[in-house]
Amino acid sequence: MKHISEERKEILLRRYGSKSPGAGPGGMKMPGPGGPRPGGPGGPRGAMGGGKPKNTSATINRLLAYIGRDKYKILLVFACVLGSTLTSLAGSYILRPVINNLVSADRSAGEKVGNLAVGILTMAAIYFVGILCSYLQQRIMIGVSQNALIRIREELFHKLQKLPVKYHDTHTHGDIMSRFTNDLDSVGEMLNNTLSQIFSGILTLVGTIILMFVTNWILAIVIIVTIPFLVYMAGTLGKLSRKYYKGQQQALGAVNGYIEETVSGQKVIKVFCHEETTMGEFEFLSDDLRSKQRKAQFFGGIMGPVMGNLSQISYALSATVGGILCLTSNFDIGGLTIFTNYSRQFSRPINELSMQMNTIFAALAGAERVFEVMDEPSEVPDPEDAIEICAEANRVPGARIIRGEVALKNVTFGYVPDKTILKHINVTAEPGQKIAFVGSTGAGKTTITNLINRFYEIEEGQISIDGIDIKKIRKDSLRGNIAMVLQDTHLFSGTVRENIRYGRLDATDEEVIAAAKIASAHSFIERLSDGYDTVLDGDGSNLSQGERQLLNIARAAISKAPILILDEATSSVDTRTEKHIERGMDRLMKNRTTFVIAHRLSTVRNSNLIIVLEHGEIVEQGTHEELLAMGGRYYQLYTGAVELD
Ligand SMILES: Nc1ncnc2c1ncn2[C@@H]1O[C@H](COP(=O)(O)OP(=O)(O)OP(=O)(O)O)[C@@H](O)[C@H]1O
Ligand SMILES: [Mg+2]
The missing domain is CATH 3.40.50.300 (P-loop containing nucleotide triphosphate hydrolases)
Structure with a gap:
């Protein structure tokens, strides 16, 4: 690997990384580990640095406004979340009489079996309702979030059409692309899952605490005392993983940006024999990504097990204190069983919510970048x-x-x-x-x-x-009355005919051919495999530079605009063809300024x-x-x- 100077390293990290808004479109996804998802959407976050959003509450309000348009569906989702949480709590609460029935001394075996069957059937019915609620919740929520996402995407695209040329001249394609891909993806991710999870997490937490008090208030107080400790641990681990996660996103942005530039500049790299250097630089960036990713994945990965084990402490505590209460007071075995269940259950929402933080932060940062474009001033109305x-x-x-x-x-x-x-x-x-x-x-x-x-x-x-x-x-x-051949040619994916007709959509096939003849493009188009129906790749990369220019001229020629602007329209065309075009051009320019x-x-x-x-x-x-x-x-x-x- 070639030596890379410190100065160059700094440029690499700054140019391609999140420090620069001009980083590439990214699109690489982190492998999502079983537990938390420190990965989430890949790619650069531009000036945001993939970290915390700047104006959280305004961004959240704006996002909520998008899903708020489906407010009845949202209410339905909340009702379903309420249903599934309540049934899950109720299902576990029913366990108490079921167990007490089994251990009771004054019932016959037949009676016990009968009661057990009733208890199990009741639980089955409750859980069935719960499953139904979860299913509906998921279905409706996905619909709502996809609707919101489509609205945001379309609005962003509309905005893109209205932005002044100045915006496009001053922002790299990579940066604009990354707002459509990574940033919108991360918003979608959050809308799909996080909202209903936050709601169900809070409900489960509150519900479990209430049921704990209902079951045995002394035990409940013992367990509640451990909550601050759990929250503290979840917060500390969350903060750590967030920090490393941010580093990982930045490094990922750097790698993606470098790949983007290398792919588009591949020919120049070959011409100047820079392959070795390029590989060396890529290795440097990829090593940087590996070390940051390792930390992020580690902290993200241990969060689940650590929190899981910590909750065992409250489990042991409730089992011990509960056992003593059973022996010394009239606390029943059924009560103890469901209580130990609750003690496990109640740390779950805390874990889940802290794990969601990564997704939430990435999504808010993404949403902010999307809204940034939407808030750009459009062309003067x-x-x-x-x-x-x-x-x-x-x-x-x-x-x-x-x-x-x-x-x-x-x-x-x-x-x-x-x-x-x-x-x-x-x-x-x-x-x-x-x-x-x-x-x-x-x-x-x-x-x-x-x-x-x-x-x-x-x-x-x-x-x-x-x-x-x-x-x-x-x-x-104004623009409709000015036909222009721009200095930089651009063709769209589509047939030759469609590309010429771009100049005037209602032009007939004959007019298309006439325009091509004026531009001296007819003969080369005839030689293409499918003539006017030949499909051009992106930007006509299967044509020569001069041929591309001829098509651009034909596109202007088909327009009936009274003003014509030709900016280096024939700069890549050989002088003989140029002479040939001149005759056509004279016809084209006749009666036009x-x-x-x-x-x-x-x-x-x-x-x-x-x-x-x-x-x-x-x-x-x-x-x-x-x-x-x-x-x-x-x-x-x-x-x-x-x-x-
Ligand atoms: N979008 C832009 N933002 C800022 N400066 C620009 C921008 N476009 C062009 N310039 C600057 O304006 C000056 C004139 O540029 P222009 O493109 O009009 O030159 P030109 O005469 O067409 O040159 P050429 O013959 O190379 O096409 C140049 O110095 C250029 O650096
Ligand atoms: Mg110019």
């Missing part, structure tokens, strides 16, 4: 009187018809405060014009397109379409206006010929005559 727009070719009733004039006036913008990316941009694109943005990497070209379709809101300046401020236009209407961004300047030559951006400022603008004649920045970019500095 459309104003009440938001305007709907449409193009002539695409008439929508009640919508304002636009010609496609786009104007940026004095637009200044930065993604983060104090770092201005675009400075005083003024551009006007007349309807049907082709405007090109060129400039070096990081100049702010993509940023302009992000502003035109309101992925980000501008603070200074104004962007308008046909004179209407885009802030006054409904966002879906088009913004083209391209590093390959040959593709922007025929633009009506070329804008040269440097460091967020317009440094030159004009037609290709004008700019060349100027002999400035564009000339340098075009001829490659850049002075190396």
Whole structure:
């Protein structure tokens, strides 16, 4: 194993572990030991650290509100829990007359057998009712918790669709995924079991104590005195196991995060021959997980037996004191028998509740992370009187018809405060014009397109379409009128046809083919095994980069939007195909206002206006010929005559 520096170890634990919110989606489950479940949901807990939630009562209230929508079912569950607890207590209480009957001196054998049969049948009937109650309780509760979970999951997913692009730009996929997987799983775990268990535990505890007093108050007091000791022990062990459990979850998050990054970066690892180092680092993280897991499992595992043995003390105590009471007072053998049973029974809920703590803490931490996303501000809502727009070719009733004039006036913008990316941009694109943005990497070209379709809101300046401020236009209407080929291509799992039709859902098959022809994608699609019905894997990984781009262009081509934005749409396509596309593109751009961004300047030559951006400022603008004649920045970019500095 290669040596890993202390500094790197710190980075590994911090980057992949719970200290960073950007850890992977996890998904590894701990093996649940027979007794307590220190494992529970695996994976990172982001900034939460898998530990205690920050605002417990608010989170609990919010969770309860989700299950509260099924309140009649919840009441039914509580009634069933009450039923099963009461029957279990009653069943054991009946044992008293049954035993007393057997040991009584003044009954005949026949009478005893008769009474015994009656007693046993009564107990059977009581326990049957108990089983029925438990069954119903479980069934109804699972239904309630699944309903709640589905509501939370759907709400979270809806929220995800409404979050601004900024949220997705600033949060890793791993982190968002882990909220859907681990965090929701742990919430589900708690909703399924914990609620009814807490209720039944408390009922059993209270019921047993009452019955103890009813049976023999002196003995009851002797046993009650041991409760604080039991609670103290359960609390101490619980705290210890919780501490180690937290460490285990963090380490698990680190391992999961590392695996995620390694899987997605596998090619780069191979290219740079980092396999050995990667394995070494993984070994380090996995060793760390092992040592933390060992402690967590140990403390979690011994909790049951330790508490079980401790409860034997109260058992012995009640047997001894009870025996003495039998000999010295009129305390009966039946009473002693059920009392010793109770003394065992009453520590059980304390054990169970303390074991539930791990699940509860994991679930609350998970719920908090889920609610955190839900509380993120959504995209700026459309104003009440938001305007709907449409193009002539695409008439929508009640919508304002636009010609496609786009104007940026004095637009200044930065993604983060104090770092201005675009400075005083003024551009006007007349309807049907082709405007090109060129400039070096990081100049702010993509940023302009992000502003035109309101992925980000501008603070200074104004962007308008046909004179209407885009802030006054409904966002879906605005985006519906702008067809875009993004710089990063993305395809969905589905057929080629479906992926093209994504641009306009009501497009006919003929229109799909026509769009593919415009994008010069038709011939390669024809060569695919099933043509337009070929199923693409996630993000079209079974296509070449250039082919993916052609499909993205086809998707924009099928739309009837009057404004078109092409951000490096053909950067991965060979120059011959690019030339070929150009002809199709000319048809596509006809009557549409088009913004083209391209590093390959040959593709922007025929633009009506070329804008040269440097460091967020317009440094030159004009037609290709004008700019060349100027002999400035564009000339340098075009001829490659850049002075190396
Ligand atoms: N989501 C973001 N948050 C913060 N800064 C960003 C974000 N996206 C881009 N930037 C920064 O804004 C600047 C302009 O980025 P932009 O993507 O507009 O460049 P570009 O001109 O499109 O470059 P390229 O030719 O490489 O595509 C860059 O310095 C970049 O670091
Ligand atoms: Mg860009």
